[in-house]
Amino acid sequence: MQQETVWPTPMGDVTILRHCSVECIREYAFGDQFGSYAQYKSLYTHRDSLEDIASRKDTSVTLAVNDHTQIVGLGLLSPPEPDERWAGLGSGVMTEVKAVEVSRRWRKGRLARGILTALLFDPDIEERIIYMVGYSWTWDLDGSGLSAQEYRNMLIRLFTAFKFQELQTNEPNVCLKPENLFMGRIGSAVSEEIQKSFKWLRFGVAP
Amino acid sequence: MRYPKELVLKSGEEAIIRPLENTDRQLLVDFYQGIPSDDRWYLRYDFLDPEVLRKWFDDIDSGTVRSIVALSDDTIIAHASLYLRGFGSTTHVGRLRIMVAPRFRHKRLGTWMLLDLIQLALDMGLTDIRSDFVAEVEAAAIDAAFKLDFFKHATLKDYAKDPDGNRHDLVIMIKRLHRSWSDF
Numbered sequence: 001m002q003q004e005t006v007w008p009t010p011m012g013d014v015t016i017l018r019h020c021s022v023e024c025i026r027e028y029a030f031g032d033q034f035g036s037y038a039q040y041k042s043l044y045t046h047r048d049s050l051e052d053i054a055s056r057k058d059t060s061v062t063l064a065v066n067d068h069t070q071i072v073g074l075g076l077l078s079p080p081e082p083d084e085r086w087a088g089l090g091s092g093v094m095t096e097v098k099a100v101e102v103s104r105r106w107r108k109g110r111l112a113r114g115i116l117t118a119l120l121f122d123p124d125i126e127e128r129i130i131y132m133v134g135y136s137w138t139w140d141l142d143g144s145g146l147s148a149q150e151y152r153n154m155l156i157r158l159f160t161a162f163k164f165q166e167l168q169t170n171e172p173n174v175c176l177k178p179e180n181l182f183m184g185r186i187g188s189a190v191s192e193e194i195q196k197s198f199k200w201l202r203f204g205v206a207p
Numbered sequence: 208m209r210y211p212k213e214l215v216l217k218s219g220e221e222a223i224i225r226p227l228e229n230t231d232r233q234l235l236v237d238f239y240q241g242i243p244s245d246d247r248w249y250l251r252y253d254f255l256d257p258e259v260l261r262k263w264f265d266d267i268d269s270g271t272v273r274s275i276v277a278l279s280d281d282t283i284i285a286h287a288s289l290y291l292r293g294f295g296s297t298t299h300v301g302r303l304r305i306m307v308a309p310r311f312r313h314k315r316l317g318t319w320m321l322l323d324l325i326q327l328a329l330d331m332g333l334t335d336i337r338s339d340f341v342a343e344v345e346a347a348a349i350d351a352a353f354k355l356d357f358f359k360h361a362t363l364k365d366y367a368k369d370p371d372g373n374r375h376d377l378v379i380m381i382k383r384l385h386r387s388w389s390d391f
Contacts, residue, residue, distance in 0.1 A: 148385070149329040156209075166209050168319065178325045178384075203215035 005118060007064065009109025014072060018118040020061045022051045028063060031070040033103035040140040043099045044074065053078065058092070062118045064102070064111055073102040075115040077130075085171055086131065088201050093194060097132040097159075104143045116162055126187035129198055132159060133174060134181035148179040159183050169202040212323065216314040220279060224323055227274040229264060231283070235276070236260065238283035241308055248370050249341050251290075251304060273327055277307075277316055284308045287320040289327055289336075300335045301328045305348075317348070321355060325384070334384050341367045342376035349378060357382040 005016045017024060025047060034042040044050055053076060054061040064073030076098040080086035086094045097119065102111045120130065134155050136148045144151060156166055164183040174180045182202075186195055200207050211223040227235070239247065239254040252259050266272045271293055277285035287305040292298050303324050307317045328336050338357065340349045357380040365374035 153330070166212075168212050168214055170315070178322060178329065199213060199221075200215055200219075205215050205217065205219050207219075 003118070003121075005114070007109070007111060007114040009106065009111060011106055011109060012066070014064045014066055014106070014109065014111060014114070016114050016118045017063045017065060018060075018121060020054060020063050022054050025050050025054055025061065025063065028065050028069065028071045031066065031072050031103045031105070033105050034071070034101075040142055042103075043101055043138065050074070053098075058095070060119065060122075062115050064106075064115055066106070071103075072106040073100075073111045073115050075100045075119040077119050085201060085204070089129070089194065089197055092128070093190075094129045094131060094198075097130060104140070107144070112158060113161070116158070120162055120185075125185075126189040128187050129184055129190060129194070130164070130187075131182065131184040132164065133171075134183070135173070136177050136179035136181075148177075152179050152181050155181060156183070159185075167202060170204055171202070214277070214316070214319050216311070216316055218314050220311075220314070222277045222279045222284060222311075222316065224275055224277050224319065227267065227276050227286070229267075231276065232260065232264065234278075234281075234283045235286065238276075238286060238308065239306075242306060243309065245370055246306070246309075249344065249367070250306065273324075273331075275320065275323055275327075277311075277320060279311075284311045285316050285320050287324055289324050291331075291333075299333055300337055301331070301333045302337045302339075304338070313347075318351060318355070321351075325355075325382070329384055336382045336384065338380050338382075340378045340380060341369075342378050344369060344375060349380070352380050352382075355382065 003018045007014045007016050030045055030047065034045050050061060053059055056078065059076070059078040062075040063071050066072045077095055078098050080094055080096055086096065100112050100115055134152065136152065139148065139151045141148060141151060146154065162185060164185040167182050167184045169182045171182065174182050186198070197207065211225040214222045214224060216222060235254060247253070252263055254260055263272065267274055271291050272288050273291070274286065274288040276283045285305065285307040288303065290302040292300070305317050305320050325336065338352060340352070359378055360381040361379045363377040363379070366377035367375045369375060
């Protein structure tokens, strides 16, 4: 069920809409700051792609909207793709924070924290392993003025506040650059057996 | 950095990585006693010498060495260090050295230790990591370094001697740590 939260920022209040339906997404347009820059491209710039994701099973879209018209930030939670390593634990066990993005103009309002709060507000969260993969080549280093390592540490601080922890993995895409980051939040109701399987899966080793 | 870090090795054995602590002295001695003397020959320090060990731990306290260990069943199975100058023209460079217990070699443990030190170096703002290898003797380590984007910076011909007095080249390898990525 969709829920709304008002998130105050120095640039004005933003409404955070949790668990947006396709119909809800259609009411908004991307702000003009979502786009391509010299060194950075927004992960999502077309509403169609968001609608497509929102229509999938077990997927959750959270939007941050300005004046009830423009999307100024978004968050996506979805199961791993079937061909990804993380699908190996079986259906419904792992869920990825696939995106958390705030448009450049709205980045001083700790909006990412608000989006994550909404995204992870789920009664089943303690029964799942939520993970995020940070690929340094997707980070807006120019816009943030941070080095890749500083950006990485900023992400660690952000997600640690939501009980994520930095985890080691030999997943090849994560290993491509030392700045890349893999973090996971293991719910308190996740069985020891699944936790152990997850540990082995992270290292690509069969039990 | 957040420690301890869990690892599962290629063999399925589990280990953790954490910083070396002052209370680890005996564990470290036990570890180096298990390293073949031919391997210890190429180290920068003789960790079995109590006086060397004392000075070396003092260096950790003074911040000129950052050191991590891997443990399995409360036994040190690998030790890695990043040596820092702290002053002058090479403060941007960290020198690293890794030693893995023979039973745990070729199980990716050395790579995990190296990746952890790279993270540490990045956090400290270093821009170059240097590691020296004795040609032929440390061929496997040189291969591993290449795979992690180290490049051969210089070779000192016939610089090092093995325990039998035979001379070997010393290969100086460098890895650059970039602040950001450019387009390609």
